[in-house]
Every structure is written in structure tokens, then in C-alpha cells.
Amino acid sequence: MTSPLNREALLQAYRTMRIIRDFEERVHVDFATGEIPGFVHLYAGEEASATGICMHLNRKDYIASTHRGHGHCIAKGVDPVSMMAEIWGKATGTCKGKGGSMHIADLEVGMLGANGIVGGGGPLICGTALASKIRGENNVGVCFFGDGASNQGTIFEAMNLASVWKLPVIFVAENNGYAEATSSNFSVAVDNIADRASAFGMPGVIVDGFDFFAVYEAAGEAIKRAREGHGPTLLEVKLSRYYGHFEGDQQTYRAPGEVQKLRETKDCLMQFAKRVTSRGELSAADIEAIDAEVKAMIDASVVKAKADPLPAPSELMTDVYVSY
Amino acid sequence: MARKITYQQAINEALDQEMTRDPSVIVMGEDVAGGAGSPGEDDAWGGVLGVTKGLYAKHPGRVMDTPISESGYIGAAVGAACNGLRPVAELMFIDFMGVCFDQIFNQAAKFRYMFGGKAKTPVVIRAMYGAGFRAAAQHSQCLYNMFTHVPGLKVVVPSNPYDAKGLLIQSIRDNDPVIFLEHKALYTMEGDVPAESYIVPFGEAAVVQEGDDVTIVAIGRMVNYAKEAAANLRKKGIQCEIIDPRTTSPLDTDTILESVERTGRLVVVDESSPRCSMASDISGFIAQEAFGALKAPIQMVTAPHVPVPFAASLEDLYIPSPARIEEAVMKVKEYR
Numbered sequence: 001m002t003s004p005l006n007r008e009a010l011l012q013a014y015r016t017m018r019i020i021r022d023f024e025e026r027v028h029v030d031f032a033t034g035e036i037p038g039f040v041h042l043y044a045g046e047e048a049s050a051t052g053i054c055m056h057l058n059r060k061d062y063i064a065s066t067h068r069g070h071g072h073c074i075a076k077g078v079d080p081v082s083m084m085a086e087i088w089g090k091a092t093g094t095c096k097g098k099g100g101s102m103h104i105a106d107l108e109v110g111m112l113g114a115n116g117i118v119g120g121g122g123p124l125i126c127g128t129a130l131a132s133k134i135r136g137e138n139n140v141g142v143c144f145f146g147d148g149a150s151n152q153g154t155i156f157e158a159m160n161l162a163s164v165w166k167l168p169v170i171f172v173a174e175n176n177g178y179a180e181a182t183s184s185n186f187s188v189a190v191d192n193i194a195d196r197a198s199a200f201g202m203p204g205v206i207v208d209g210f211d212f213f214a215v216y217e218a219a220g221e222a223i224k225r226a227r228e229g230h231g232p233t234l235l236e237v238k239l240s241r242y243y244g245h246f247e248g249d250q251q252t253y254r255a256p257g258e259v260q261k262l263r264e265t266k267d268c269l270m271q272f273a274k275r276v277t278s279r280g281e282l283s284a285a286d287i288e289a290i291d292a293e294v295k296a297m298i299d300a301s302v303v304k305a306k307a308d309p310l311p312a313p314s315e316l317m318t319d320v321y322v323s324y
Numbered sequence: 325m326a327r328k329i330t331y332q333q334a335i336n337e338a339l340d341q342e343m344t345r346d347p348s349v350i351v352m353g354e355d356v357a358g359g360a361g362s363p364g365e366d367d368a369w370g371g372v373l374g375v376t377k378g379l380y381a382k383h384p385g386r387v388m389d390t391p392i393s394e395s396g397y398i399g400a401a402v403g404a405a406c407n408g409l410r411p412v413a414e415l416m417f418i419d420f421m422g423v424c425f426d427q428i429f430n431q432a433a434k435f436r437y438m439f440g441g442k443a444k445t446p447v448v449i450r451a452m453y454g455a456g457f458r459a460a461a462q463h464s465q466c467l468y469n470m471f472t473h474v475p476g477l478k479v480v481v482p483s484n485p486y487d488a489k490g491l492l493i494q495s496i497r498d499n500d501p502v503i504f505l506e507h508k509a510l511y512t513m514e515g516d517v518p519a520e521s522y523i524v525p526f527g528e529a530a531v532v533q534e535g536d537d538v539t540i541v542a543i544g545r546m547v548n549y550a551k552e553a554a555a556n557l558r559k560k561g562i563q564c565e566i567i568d569p570r571t572t573s574p575l576d577t578d579t580i581l582e583s584v585e586r587t588g589r590l591v592v593v594d595e596s597s598p599r600c601s602m603a604s605d606i607s608g609f610i611a612q613e614a615f616g617a618l619k620a621p622i623q624m625v626t627a628p629h630v631p632v633p634f635a636a637s638l639e640d641l642y643i644p645s646p647a648r649i650e651e652a653v654m655k656v657k658e659y660r
Binding site for chain 1: 350401499
């Protein structure tokens, strides 16, 4: 099948995935030094999912994300430089250093927030979609959640509500095989999360999350369906995370060599680059240029984040209420 | 023009007027119309006690029945608020917060702060509260204290029809998440309510009646019990000042403090259980800020630390009564 994406879109897709990968690899390195505070959950390995889906979205489409949210933020257009500052807890961060890794949000670009509560985003995205529907707009909402959240009541309630109200929502189950340390083979009672779609009156689609093009195509259909007023879809993206549940997790629950094998054989960036260069859609030089540009940008974001000021003490008491 | 209407009608009128004024206001909840998808009437119930009756026909497409799925639709109301609507979601009984509290206290309440001031979440969650209907332990609690504890939420507890209308209109126009609590026993209470739209601001307590001997701070339905008690006490020559905070968050501490500094005696009446309650909160505040002015230990008149019982003989004991308020006032008045 010939790619439906033009050169500009292919460059954008690769660049987004590369930013996510380099961002996460760099946070991984810096977290190990002890300089980054708090809890951090990395998205490396899953880049094709956020990118393939968010490339169909505009700024007025909302996404709800998870504790593993950096990739979703970047793919939706949140500035990676301000994200890095946020993760470092600096005043220049996306949320002025008040949110941190698990709460990065930018409503201006339709990013309703990473979320520290597993399954928290499902009901919220029904609301953004409802608002859009009531105003007669054709914007959609995308709820990213993991295999862990797939067992939460909020997700079941949200899927039912989205069908009952015929909301323009795409539920994206990113099944990376592990809810914290517990395998989805154990915790999900059906073979595929997508099998649950029929219980909520919506189509369920399974897609290979290592294959950007497969994600892009499946997401395109689901989003088109939603925009045209035909209601929600459950998309299960089967993928893997390269790092632990959180940084510091030794992942002793995984098979020896599991991640290394995935990196060598299935990596989404590697597959993407191989495919577009072998077909002559992009050149090796195109790929290398993006790699170099992104690396410099991420390096600079860390230099800046380290140098940026901490939030002033006066910030402690602000932004609780609009008025009080 | 003021005329007498009930607390329930005042709430309905506030919703109706705000929905007429602002197309971004929507109402959702279990059976707020009643009849969605059924062969009979579309607005069959208009809320489980009929509080939202008639709104469905007046505001097509903006009064939405939901599945019995509180996390789902309360969360959807929160999300819709983030995307430009002003949803009023009805939780029916406040006791049901147990199945959707995450969407309220971890999501709605925290967005503005967590997101560095970039979000606003103008959602109103309406619910019934309070004992007295033999509705037992899971349909009778107060729980305003639990919401008051959470930074980012505002909590409204009107004690009469006038305040119910004005505070609900303010709640809908407010840009922060608001928990609006309606005492079941007050729905039939009549009072003077202007027909036109008006607001009652948050954080401004009402001095229900003035008096120099004892300050009584009472919440919600208890304001009316305090008035009964005060009428009896007046016959004994004791003048009570009754303060109705109207909102527990923000709480008008200035008015309470000013009163206690003058009377030196405080009774706090709260229908909820006593530990970590509004009664203990207000008492603690006064103990810190007006210790020197106190002429007697503060008295708390609350429910006991037990679930709300079913049997009439027990529920009647459970709810603070005008007689208990009188006793407490006598105790602080006669101390030394």
C-alpha cells in the first residue's frame, strides 16, 4: 500500500516520534542522577501511537492522557521545552512547576492533562466531546488509557456514556502489556481489550502499535467516524514500553532480553525510517537532519530547564481558584 | 417583585433563568427529565423530587438524562466545563459522592492549580443532603465538611428560598467548581423570592438575627432550628445572634469573629457528625482567633459520631434539635 502521507507529513511524523524518544531517553538519564524530582513514567517505545493518532487532530480536538503522558503532550503540540522545565519543577514549566510530569496540561492546544489517576480521563473526555457536540462543532475527543485503566469502572462508564450520547470520542487503549508490574495477560479477563467494545455498542479495532502507518490508518477511520457523528470507537494499540512503570523500576517481572529484542526488531522509529527510505519517500539525509536538530533541541531544553528559576514562594497560594 | 415560593421552586427558577440567559448552561443527571428512551412522557419526573421539572421542554437539548453512572457523567460535566460549557450536574443524593469523588476532588478541584492557573472549571454539582426522611445511612448524610476540606472547591448550603435562588445563580456564573447542597427538608419551605434574577455572593454570611448574649453559627437546615431555639430563649431574656455562613467554602470568618468578640459566647450547630466537621472547624478557628474574648467554652451541637439511623426513634435523636440548641446556649450563658 502506498503511504497516504505526503513528504511534509512524513517529516512531521518522524520528527514528532523522534522528539518523544529523545525527550524520554534524556529524562531517563537525568532522572538517574537524582536531579529530577518526583515520579516519572516514560513513553519511549510507544511513540507511534500518540503520533499516529494526534496527527489527525487539530487544536480544538481534546485529548485526555495518563500518568505516562509526555508522548501524548508532545504529539498534541505542547512545547517540549516548557515540558522539560515542568518536569524539572521550574517556574517556566508548562504549568509553572505546579503540576509536574503527571499533570502536564495545555488547554490552548487541546491537551486536557496527563493524569495521575488511572482511568481518570475517560469521563472528562466525554465532557469535552459533549460540549463540542452541543455547540454543533465537529471536534472530537481522544481518551488515551492503558491496559491497567481498561479495568477501571470510569472507563466502562465513559464508554457506555459515549455510546448512549453518541459522542465523538475515540477510546485508545494503549496496551503495553503491564499495569505497573502486573501483566495484562493476567489482569484483563478477555483476550483483547478491544473485545469489550461490543459490550458498549461501539466498534473495537486492534492495531500494531509498533507500526506508525497502521496506527495512523486505523485512527483516521475512527476519527472520521466520530467527526461524522457516528459515535465512539475503541482502538486497542498493542505496543510496549522500553522503560519501567516508573523510573527506578528494575522490571524484574519482564522476560530477560524482552525489551532489547523489541528495540532491535520492532522499534517504531526504526521501522518508520526503514520504510520511508526504502521507498524513497524520505532520504537518509532527511532522517539524519531531524535526528540532529531534535537532539540539539532536547539538549538545549535541559540546559535551559536546569538554569531556569524555581517557582517563587508567592506562587504557593495562587491559582487555586479563579476568584475566592 | 418578591412573592412567596418554595425552596424547590426557587432552585428551578434559578436554573431556568440562567439557562435562558446563557446557552452554555446545561443540566444533566439521573432522571433530571426522566423518561429518556421510554415510551411515555419525556419529562416524566423532572428530577427524582421534581426540582428540575419543566426545564426539559423549555430548553431543548440542554436537559440531559444520564445513565446511573455517576463517575461517568459527573466527570463529563467537569470535562464539558473545561471546554466552555457551564454544566449543572445533579448527583441526586450527596451520599453518592462515594462513587464519583475522584472526578470531583482529584480532577475538577485541582485542574486550576495543577495546570498553573491555565484552566477553569465552571461546573456546579447539585445534590440533596440531610436527615429527617427515614432514608437511613446512605441517603441522609450532610458531608459538606468533606468538600470544604478540599482546596479548589466552593461549597454552598442555602437555608432558605431566597438564598437558594441567589446562591445557585452565583454558582452557575462562578468560574470555579461549586458543590451546591439542598436540604431535603427545606424543599417545601416557603419564603419571599424576587421574580427577577439576582445573586447572593459567596463568602458573605447572613446575620439572620442580631443579639448580644450568645452567637449561634448554624449551617443549612440548622439555621431554622436555631431560630426556633432563639425565639424560646428570647422569652427567657437571652438575645442570640444567629449567623448563617451560607457558603462553607469560602467561609465568612470575619462576620463570625466580629460577633463572638462582642458576645464572648459561641454555639455552633451542624447536622453532620462531629469529628472534622464544620462545627469543629469553626470552633477551632474561634479558639485560635478569639480566645481572649471567650467567656465560656465553645459548644458544638452536632449529630453523634454514628451513621444516620433508620428507625424514627433513633433518627429523631440523631438530628440536632431546637431543644438541644437551647440547652447549649444556656450552658454557655450560665458558665461562671
